[in-house]
Structures are given as structure tokens and as C-alpha cells.
Amino acid sequence: MNADAPWDRFDTRAYIEQHYMRVSDVDAEIISVVRDHFADHFSRNPDRPARGIDVGAGANLYPALAMLPWCEQITLLDRSWNNYCYLEEQRHAYDHEWDQFWAILSRHQAYAAVRGERKERFRDIVRVEQNDLFNLIDRQRHWSMGTMFFVAESLSTSHEQFQHGVECFLRALAPGAPFAAAFMEHSQGYEVGGQRFPACDVSESQVYDCMAGLAGKLETHHLGRPDEVRAGYTGMIVACGFRDLGIS
Numbered sequence: 001m002n003a004d005a006p007w008d009r010f011d012t013r014a015y016i017e018q019h020y021m022r023v024s025d026v027d028a029e030i031i032s033v034v035r036d037h038f039a040d041h042f043s044r045n046p047d048r049p050a051r052g053i054d055v056g057a058g059a060n061l062y063p064a065l066a067m068l069p070w071c072e073q074i075t076l077l078d079r080s081w082n083n084y085c086y087l088e089e090q091r092h093a094y095d096h097e098w099d100q101f102w103a104i105l106s107r108h109q110a111y112a113a114v115r116g117e118r119k120e121r122f123r124d125i126v127r128v129e130q131n132d133l134f135n136l137i138d139r140q141r142h143w144s145m146g147t148m149f150f151v152a153e154s155l156s157t158s159h160e161q162f163q164h165g166v167e168c169f170l171r172a173l174a175p176g177a178p179f180a181a182a183f184m185e186h187s188q189g190y191e192v193g194g195q196r197f198p199a200c201d202v203s204e205s206q207v208y209d210c211m212a213g214l215a216g217k218l219e220t221h222h223l224g225r226p227d228e229v230r231a232g233y234t235g236m237i238v239a240c241g242f243r244d245l246g247i248s
């Protein structure tokens with residue numbers, strides 16, 4: 001179960017070395033899909049500044065960067081102390097490797113327009129919070145856009161916790177809020193710095209079914225190849241949509 005894994009000993013630096021020193025082909029594809037989803041929504045709804053959240057942000061800044069042009073505040077939430085410390089440090093001046101990810105985002109004008117102020121904006125609007133995703137059930141409809149990358153399926157082997165994690169994320173978003181979430185498909189668990197972390201084996205249709213009830217509009221994309229960035233999974237799933245307008 002989620003509480004049994006050693007999250008506070010998550011080796012942040014090893015995780016970055018493994019995944020984010022360079023932009024992998026599949027990350028480039030994910031970023032393009034998410035960028036276009038958000039940019040398209042805000043080109044039609046330009047008025048109000050958004051309040052964003054990245055759930056289980058860990059050691060990945062690109063979901064937050066993908067929300068940057070439209071947010072007046074972004075919460076980076078993670079339960080791991082090591083990841084909290086990393087995020088808090090990055091908030092003040094993020095490392096240059098994240099500019100490779102920004103370069104893909106800035107192929108769209110909405111991002112290019114804030115290029116010169118991106119680091120200051122990131123420092124000023126980001127708030128880092130050490131907290132448990134399952135506690136978000138008490139903060140329903142709080143955020144107006146959200147991301148959750150490789151978290152709900154990568155926090156335990158339990159399908160119930162996977163579903164509950166997705167539900168907590170979606171319920172934390174206001175009606176109509178745009179969101180993007182990514183999942184490892186058929187993950188068998190993963191190693192970070194020699195330490196094993198659990199995963200729940202999910203398919204694209206399970207991801208879709210789990211989100212569809214709380215989403216007004218939803219699209220899933222299957223990206224990447226088996227074992228492309230590490231051993232023990234078959235691909236990546238990106239879900240882009242909007243929190244439904246009803247009161248489900």
C-alpha cells in the first residue's frame with residue numbers, strides 16, 4: 001500500500017539522472033500533447049488567471065512549466081520529504097536542464113510570450129506543499145487547472161488506491177478545469193537509486209474508465225514503446241480533459 005513505501009527516502013537526484021537530464025522522445029511527445037491541450041483551452045478562455053496544482057510533482061518540473069503562462073499560483077504537492085526539498089530549492093532558481101523542456105513548450109506562442117520572465121514567474125507563483133494526495137478529498141473544487149504525472153499508478157500496487165488517487169485529483173479541480181495526467185501502462189514497479197517502489201498495473205482503457213465519470217471531455221493517448229525509459233512497463237498513457245461541469 002502507499003503508506004508502506006519509503007517515500008521520504010526517494011532518491012531525487014538518482015530519479016532526475018535517470019529521467020530528466022535530457023528530453024526523451026516520449027517526453028517530447030507528452031509535452032507537445034499537453035501544451036496544445038492547455039494552449040487551445042486558454043486561447044478560447046483567456047480572461048481569468050488560473051490556480052494550478054501538480055499532484056505528486058516529485059522531481060519533474062515540466063508539468064508545472066506547462067501551466068505557467070496562465071497561472072497566478074501553482075501548488076506543487078508531494079508526500080516525499082526529499083522531493084519537497086528539491087522542489088523548494090528549484091522554486092528559487094531552477095536548474096538549466098529544465099530549459100530543454102521549456103524549449104518544446106515555447107514552440108507555442110503562449111509560452112514564447114513569457115519566455116523572458118519564466119524563471120521569475122516560477123519563483124513568484126509556485127508554492128511547494130508536503131502533503132498526501134489522498135488528503136485532497138477535503139479540498140474539492142479548489143484548483144482551476146491541474147496535472148498529475150506518473151503518480152496514481154506509481155504509488156502502490158492497489159487498484160483501489162489508483163482509483164482513489166485519480167478521484168482525489170479530479171475532485172480537487174473546479175468544474176470545467178482543464179487537466180492533464182500521465183500514467184505508465186502495465187507498470188511492474190520501479191527502482192530509484194537502488195530502492196524499489198510499487199506500481200499498479202493499468203491499461204489505457206482502465207485509465208479512461210477511471211477518469212471518464214468525473215471528466216466532461218476526455219481523450220487518452222498511447223505514447224512511447226515498452227521499456228523505453230526503464231524496464232517493466234509497456235508504454236505511457238496521457239489523459240487530457242476537463243473536469244465535468246456537473247456536480248458528480
Ligand SMILES: C[S@@+](CC[C@H](N)C(=O)[O-])C[C@H]1O[C@@H](n2cnc3c(N)ncnc32)[C@H](O)[C@@H]1O
Nearest residue numbers: 056057058060078079080132133149150154155
Ligand atoms: C514516479 S514518481 C512521479 C514524479 C513526477 N510527477 C514525474 O512526473 O516524474 C511518483 C511521485 O508520487 C509521490 N507520491 C507517492 N505517494 C504520494 C501520495 N500519497 N501523495 C502525494 N504524492 C505521492 C512520490 O513522492 C513521487 O514523487
